[in-house]
Amino acid sequence: MTADLKPEKITKADVRWSWVLWTFFSHANYNYERLQATAFAHAMTPIIRKLYKTPEDIAAALKRHLVFFNTEPNVGGVIHGAVIAMEEQRANGADIDDDAINSVKSGLMGPLAGIGDTISQGTITPILLAIGIGLAGYKTGATDLTTLTGSPLGALFYIVFETVIILAIAYFTYMQGWIRGREFVTDTLRSGRLDRLISGASVLGNVVLGALAASFVAVNLAPTIGVGVGGELSFGPFPAEGTGGTQLNIQTDILDKILPGLLPLGLVLLTWWLLKRGLNPIRLLVIYLVIALVGAFPFFGPQPNFVTDSCGSAIFQPYGKCAAPVAPTE
């Protein structure tokens, strides 16, 4: 019985299958709450099957990887490789706890998302697209397409090169992350520096998670306080016109002046506190959704128009600066 419960060895084939699952399904269940969380857990399933044999261990491993995760799927694969290496050591008795694995994931996902997006979406894609658009027969500044002859070659060129280059990068980083990660983790374990490493990782994890909180969580409060020329106070849900005096937005002109980013930070800390107190995340999700929808209802004015105006007169605005999207030219 005990022999059956021992973790099996992770082979290259397991990691390769994990890569396939990740590459296919990294965005299959992309969502606002935890971004690629289920995709990460999904990619870990071949590893979890091999390493953990009791229901308790399997449940713990699945839940460990069902947390907020977001990175660029191709370059970010280095994280998965490293995490697989850590899981391997953990299953074989090394003192690597949930916090350690989470710290490493949190610390790496942010920077690798930035680097990865710059490489794949920001560099390779536009360069190949520009070449493809040229090959398609499009001439810069052309206003009448009927004078041009198009060629499917432009799109075909783009499809082939984009796919080959991106997949090559993705496979390389994933496998290298595992191979190097394993060497690194084994070395660290042998030298007894693991505890210090985990301590450092949790510092990095917190710094990056803080920055991620700032970049992901957004609250845009529209109500203003108006101070008239005669000193009279007025309150409005959105900037009132022609009242004279000064209009102060409660968030950008008052709260942010006290401490920048106070409102989103408060929301994050409140959520953390509520979850810590044992509030069901599903209930929290429903509450937040209702608040968002009610807050976006135009109680105080006309329904906003989609094409010409994204602002309207609701309490919460969807975008930071109330800029109207590009209007179509008739």
Add this chain to the structure above:
Amino acid sequence: MRTTLRRVLGVGLILGALMLAVPSSVLAAEGDQKITVSLIQAALIGFGYYLSQGPWLFGMGFFTLYRPLVAGLIVGIILGDPGKGTLVGAAINLIYLGFISAGGSIPGDPALAGWVGTTLALAGNLDYGAALALAVPIGLLGTVIWNARMTGDTVFVHYADRKADEANIGEVARANWLYPQVYLFLITFVPVFLAANFGVTFVTDILNGLPVWVLNGLAVAGGVLPAIGIAMNMRFIFRGAVIPYFFLGYFLYVVTAGSLSMAVIAVIGLALAALHVYYVGDRESGAALQAAAAGK
């Protein structure tokens, strides 16, 4: 389980390849004549848009079918004029050359602009200017589908949570790759199928008749819901002697108005980590320090 999944992946790949291989000769070109969109063609176009967001093409849908250039080619093939299709796609793609989806949000939806824009341009014989004028608001309309997807998919995460408690690996995996696809198919295929079928007037009617506050509400939710996800991670690492570093990271990002890249923030984080380990040491001494501070 693994073999079933392999089979499904294979079928997905073949379907994707078929999309590319539908011979243009089968769907006869009509030269300069106005192209009419049949039900099957509209369905193929709708399915193509779904594939651009779905996972089936080795995750490459986002890098290929999502781009108007490629969408143009395939709509062209479906409607019988690959050359013109690619050309219109190229023209639309030019607006989205700098498109980057980062942090779970998109500034516009190049795929919807590409798939629907090219269809309307070919079927309605629109010129470049008119096609482009339509493609921009259509791209904005795509953010609606995106927000609906990003909000609706949270359901499957909580389902996965429940199944993880039961140690049900297969269900957790399916909560990622299978169930969300049914939902995604509905919200991507149906609108594009209808748009391709009913044409320009239908699209403009939609643009004018949308309940915008609902869409704005979903966008607001897009800013609020990540708080739950972040807070869940915080339960693991936001504790002990390292709590202040979270605030450091937060305000580092806020005061620089996001102009510091995450890579730079990570380098600063690494430097702090080195200092922290040097002066505070490992977890145990960190915890001891904290306990001592709390005791005083």
